[in-house]
Amino acid sequence: MMKASWQPCRRDVLKLSSAGLLTNASVPWFEALATDAQQQSGRAPKACILLWMDGGPSQQHTFDPKPRGEFGSISTSVPGIHICEHLPQMSQVMDEVALIRSMSTGEGDHYRAKYYLHTGFQRVGGFEHPAIGCIASHENGDPANDLPSFVTIDAGYDKGNGGRLYRSVPSYLGARHAPLAVRHPDTGLENQPADAGDVELSRRLALLAxxxxxxxxxxxxxLVRQKQTAFDRAVSLMRSSAVTAFDVDDESPALRAAYGSHRFGKACLMARRLVERGASFIEIFHRGWDDHEGAAQRVKPRMGWMDPAMATLITDLKSRGLLERTLIIWMGEFGRGPVNGKDHYARAWTTMLAGAGLKTGQVVGRTDEKTRHTGGTVVDRPVSVPDFFATICQALDVDPAKEFHAPGNRPMPIVDPDGSAITELF
Amino acid sequence: MLSAFFRIAWLWCVVPLIWTDGLLASDALEIAQRIDASIDAKLRTEKIATAVPAGEAEFLRRVYLDLTGRIPTADQAARYLDRSHASQRTQLIDELLASPKYGEHFGRVWRDWIAPAELPSEGNGGNQPIAATRKLGVWFGEQFNQNESWDRLVYSVLTVDGELADHPQALFYSLVGTDTGIPQPAGATRAVGTLFLGLQLQCAECHDDPFRTWKQSDFWGAAAFFRNTEATFDGRYFASVTETFGKETSAKGKRSSKKTTRNDRAPNGSITIPSASFTNSGTVISGKFPAGEALAAEARQPLRPILAEWIVSPENPYFSRAFVNRMWSYFFVRGIVNPIDDFRPDNPPTHPEILDLLAAEFRSSGFDVKHLIRCILNARVYQRGNGSDPKSAPQQLAKQADWFARYPLKLISTDMLFESLKLALEDPGLDLRTVDPALSSKFGESTPIGDAYQEFTRLFETNENDPTDFRHGIPQFLALMNHPRIGDGGKKVERLLKAKLESTAIIEQLYLGTLSRRPASEETDEAIRFVQASSTPRVGYNGLLWMLINRSEFLLIR
Incomplete structure (x- = not known):
């Protein structure tokens, strides 16, 4: 049940009653609303952290290294799996990770691919598919939670290329599932007052009520009910202890150092705090991976912040017992051309999954080892976008065949029925 | 094929075109009465109770927001509320239609209908040219303020030929039909169907439409009219739009740094279904008017003017109906045909006689937009109230809304909110950004920080097609609640305090300047007590203004 939420906190009630302002300590409109709230299931639903490398990261400079490649490779905690030499910390947690090296998605235009890899559907005229974050919020979000169930965090950029960012749109799932955007991990939640229990604010809220x-x-x-509910959610969040999830300064200096001082590391730490407090989907995006001038020079410095942040996120979630119910995805809209990574490449590329009880410590699919254009072709187990989305849904306990009624009374399944989940992972 | 044509032709037959067209436009009040007679007759047959008429204050705020996209100032509100003569509503409608704010507002409305502000619009790869889109809105606004007739306006958009700098309407083709810089006939076809004809052609782009009569050949037959559109692309939008008719398009479609055009070997007057389409790609389709006849093969002639003439012709039954229905839906949130762009025999209008009446009146007035608005707004159906006590059954309320027995409660649009906040706070430079744009590159923001207006639009985006779709959530209310620019009273409170008014007068000014009404006595008492208990009067009035802005009543059109 939705909790009858905004009520002035106890401190305020005392102040307000002594000021003779509050005639009625409860705010009745919320009670009426509580009946609308959904019933909550017993088991903690799965959460997801999407690490979005905008522009298309090079697979051969990260998780699918090749002999004679520009970067060397290193062995990992899983015998037989090698990753790029600049990911030493990730190599130590490879047993918690599954690599999909046979992504085969066919869409090489930035924006279309971003849409495809966020919704599971090709972009078509006159129709907007809901983003996976919104679907997760709709399916796994807890309406009684003060925190919004879908949060995006901007981890900055090192180059402003790769085209426009995709913005997650809930479409017919409703505005409640739109993401709450955090612009910078340092500033946290925008327009959060310094003192949410401020007596002046409480007087104003009582007058408004x-x-x-x-x-x-x-x-x-x-419309009136929706406005009052949304307003109430904002007040609840503002006054809830959940709001501290947006403040990573609470963490120990040692842990913060392990995540790293880059925005990406801070964003990963914030994501863990949000998962802890019941958020369903967190998307962290970092922009600039459209390395047309060649990936080697650009990717190497990025590994300096990406490697510790991702490895720490995995170990930190694990040590708190959260990894079992949290899926981590690392990907971009496509990969990059063989060898030097200069071009967009959607025929054969890599994504990384971790957590959520998947069978990790394995590699799914394989690219070739030919001498020319090494790795340009999937030689084993191609994974399409619908396959990938069916896998994500299964990992998050979301039924991929569930249908929504889109505008025009058009039945829309969550995942294109052509897709089937990667069974090796379950 | 033939039977499909006859199914579509029903509209042509039912409409008594000959009777009304060519006559002079009627008096708007007379048309308004005929609208009401028709609505009321339906309500009697359906036995639906009519909501009480809107009070003067409700009507005032509603018509200001609907027509000029902003609330009245406190002075404007007081002046109107102090009037009392029989025709004051008609007079106010006329005043507002004569105000430049009218065009400014509807220019923005059409801008958003053509290209929603933040959602990726069709065909432009999500690369929204924000500054240029605003200019398009301004151009539309100027046309509306000059009361340019709707047929000439649309003709000018569709046949535009030349540089964007001289013809802002050229942007239309960028917004509706570009794919990586190349004009896309499909996008233009979808947009023309939806915006100007009320026809959803888009499903037929990829396959025969199972729910409508459109064949894939109907869609591409219409798209053939846009096949010769050539453009220069500046990276974000077309810097010019021209026609390459006659010049046989070079065999391999070129995409040099200057001109971009499609690669199509089909003869002029026809088009090849592109490979992106699901079925029949490579098939050559001959030009055909949407839901109409085939284009007589005229190989060396510009095609867009032929289509545009057909579209805006008074004989075209869709053109006037689509506009009338769209405007009706703008005011009532529900068209006479719904969805508003889905005219077809299987989807009949709820009030065909009103659609016919207004479409005929629109045509005979020479597509006079202001006249059409007068006809609708002077009707009692626009001037009904929308209050309802909690005991009324939801089904009954829904039925009343469906049959126009009550005026729908609406969420004010992004632009309305921005303009209204500026007025309420007396803060013309209102800026709710939390990050200094000058510092955004320093902080490495992935999304560049836009100007105050763009960031406001991003935050408070609403559904431009459905003002009953409530979109605001936590970030929006945190901003309204906690942004100092709203909480600190603006210039408004400062000015009122300087004027040394009685506290009741200040309270009245604050109510008039936000909710466009005077406070009830209970509200005045409450406000006085609130201000008295505040540390200073300034703090008290700031809090009062904050409370009024955060009221549901402020965010809604009653």
Whole structure:
């Protein structure tokens, strides 16, 4: 049940009653709303952290190194699996990771591919598919939680290329599943007051509540209820301890150092804090991976912040017992051309999955080892976008065949029925 | 094929075109009465109770927001509320239609209908040219303010030929039909169907439409009219749009740094279904008017003007109906045909006689947009109230809304909110950004910080097609609640305090300047007590203004 939420905190009630301002300590409109709230299931639903490398990261400079490649490779905690030499920390947690080296998606245009890899569907005219984050919020989000279930965190960029960022759109799932955007991990939640229990703010809210009650009496209308619910959620979050999830300064200096001082590391730490407090989907994006001038020179410095942050995220979640119910995805909209990584490449590329109880410590699919254009072809087990989305859904306990009614009474399954989950991972 | 044609032709037959067209436009009030007679007759047959008429304050705020995209100032509100003569509503409608704010507002509305502000619009790869889109809105606004007739306006958009700098309407083709810089006939076809004809052609782009009569050949037959559109692309939008008719398009479609055109070997007047389509790619389709006849083969002639003439012709039954229905839906959130761009025999209008009446009136007035608005707004159906007590059954309320027995409660749009906040706070430079754009590159933001207006639009985006779709959530209310620019009273409170008014007068000014009404006595008492208990009057009035802005009543059109 949704909790009858905004009520002035105890401290305020005392102040307000002594000031003679509060005639009625509860705010009745919320009680009426509580009946609308969904029933909650017993088991903690799965969460997901998507690490989005915008522009298309080079697989051969990260998780699918090749002999005679520009970077060397190193062995990992799983015998037989090698990754790029600049990922030493990730190599130590390879038993917690599954690599999909046979992504075969066919869409090489940035924006179309971003849409495809965020929704599971090709972009078509006149129709907007909901993003996976919104679907996860809809399916796994807890309406009673003060925290929004879908949060995006901007981890910055090192080059402003790769085209426009994709913005997750809930489409027919409803505005409640739109992401809450965190612009910078240092600033956290925007417009959060320094003191949410401020007495002046409480007086204002009490004055507002009286007018709102009268209005709701006069206008029994869904719009009024929706406004009051949304407003109430903002007040609840502002005053809830959950809001501290956005403040990574709470963590021990040692752990913060392990995640790293780069925005990406801070964003990963914030994501873990959000998962801990019940958020369903966190997307961290870092922009600039469209390395047309060659990947080697660009990717190497990025590994300096990516490697410790990702490895620490995995170990940190694990040590808190959260890894079992949290899926981590690392990917971009496509990979990059063989050898030097100069071009967009959607025929054969790599994504990384971790956690969520998957059978990790394995590699799915394989690219070739020919001498020319090494790795340009998938030689084993191609994985399409619908396959990939079916896999994500299964990992998150979301039924990929579930249908929504899109506008025009058009039945829309969560995942294209052509897709089937990668069974080796379950 | 033939039977499909006859199914579509029903519209042509039912409409008594000959009777009304060519006559002079009627008096708007007379048309308004005929609208009401028709609506009321339906309500009687369906036995649906009519909501009480809107009070003067409700009507005032509603018509200001609907027509000029902003609330009235406190002075404007007081002046109107103090009037009391029989025709004051008609007079206010006329005043607002004469105000430049009218065009400014509808220019933005059409801008958003053509290209939603933040969502990736069709065909432009998500690469939204924000500054140029605003200019398009301004151009539309100027046309509306001059009351340019709708047929001439649309003709000018569709046949545009030349540089964007001289013809802002050239941007239309960038917004609706570019794919990586090349004009896409498919996008233009979808947009023309939806925006100007009320026809959803888009499903037929890839296959025969199972729900409508459109064949894939109908879609591409219409698209053939745009096949010769050539453009220069500046990386984000077309810097010019021209026609390459006659010049046989070079065998291999070129995409030099200057001109971009499609690669199509089909003869002029026809088009090849591209490979991106699901079925029949490579098939050559001859030009055909949407839901109409085939294009007579005229190989060496510009095609867009032929299509544009057909579209805006008074004989075209779709053109006037689509506009009338769209405007009706703008005011009532529900068209006479729904969805508003889905005219077809299987989807009949709820009030065909009103659609016919208004479409005929629109044509005979020479597609006079302001006249059409007068006809609708002077009707009682626009001037009904929308209050409802909690005891009313939801089904009954829904039924009332469906049959226009009550005016729908609506969420104010992004632009309305921005303009209204500026007025309420007396803060014309309102800026709710939390990051200094000058510092955004230093901080390495992945998304560049836009200007105050763009960032406001991003934050408070609404559904441009459905103002009953409530989109605001936590970030929006945190901003309204906690941004100092709203909480600190703006210039408004400062000015009122300087004027040394009685506290009741200040309270009245604050109510008039936000909710466009005077406070009820209970509200005045509450406000006085609130201000008295505040540390200073300034703190008290700031809090009062904050409370009014955060009211549901402020965010909604009653």
């Amino acid at each position: 009286r007018g709102e009650q009268r209005f709701a009496q006069q206008y029994a209308n869904p």
